[in-house]
Amino acid sequence: MCCMCSYGYLYSTLLTVGFINDSEKVRKQGRIFISNYLSFTMPVESLFKEVEAPQQKNYKEIIFPRVLSPNPNGLPSSSPTLPLLTDAIKESKPWLESLLHQSGALLFRGFPLTTASDFNNVVEAFGFDELPYVGGAAPRTNVVGRVFTANESPPDQKIPFHHEMAQVPEYPSKLFFFCEVEPGTGGETPIVLSHIVYERMKEKHPEFVEKLEEHGLIYIRVLGEEDDPSSPIGRGWKSTFLTKDKSVAEERAAKLGMKLEWTEDGVKTIMGPIPAIKLDKTRERKIWFNSMVAAYTGWEDKRNDPVKAVTFGDGKPLPAHIIYDCLRILDEESVAIPWQKGDVLLIDNLAVLHSRRPFNPPRRILASLCK
Structure with missing residues (x-):
């Protein structure tokens, strides 16, 4: 029986015997039971083996992130092949998604991926719809298929914590990262659970969080016309809106709820008010879904002053001491596993914020965004 059929069979069986029912009151319990059941019983041991990393964190029942490597006992030969991996992903997708839902991030390590094309095949094996990169700030270059470079800003610059494209209404639900070239030193991609950040901020700064939720x-x-590779937010307006036509850019900005004010050599974009705290409906918990710290501490170049880059929705300035306290909390709760060549990191963008530490070259991390 295939994984998807097993899921449907399990659910219908539990309904029949009365263990769960389809009422709104107990639907959540049924989903949780099935998710937990699948995570322990899906027959994927033929290829995937869960391993530990010293940097992992454990929050009650959440292991963050989960790390999967090849299981030598289930391999037909001494090492896995790329076709074997992509087939296993397709067959095991419900199980992998249940792990992702529980943990927020999955690291695939030790599999035979060496090129951008290999990575593209893995992304396509998951079957998630692609999200066009419209409205994002980072300079990126398409490499192959659905694969782009990660933020191309200079290696000495830190990229602060953020949910991908949290500053626009249409953001990816999932992110893939791939290590094509290991960093010389540094260059980790720290990740942190968003609901943990919300809980700690709510406990320490309740009035601030209340104002965020209200406003x-x-x-x-401010965007130039062309991309500026020296800036972590250096994507020009032509790349941001995927057009060279100002009227088309205005149409696409309007669909995002973004206002444009044209200047002599670029455009000022104004996005919001937009929620900073969201409800993750699938997990029924609030999340710290914003780019507040990233904007306030990192949106700096010759056109932009980071302190002016983000305000409350009523236009009032943010208190610096709370922003930097939030940054401290993000750092404390984060996990930073050093990259190894061939690593693939799958992130649930609703559950997890990510960042980038400075590094000494070489380093080449590729990315793919999914709806």
């Missing part, structure tokens, strides 16, 4: 945030960014 949201406004993001302001």
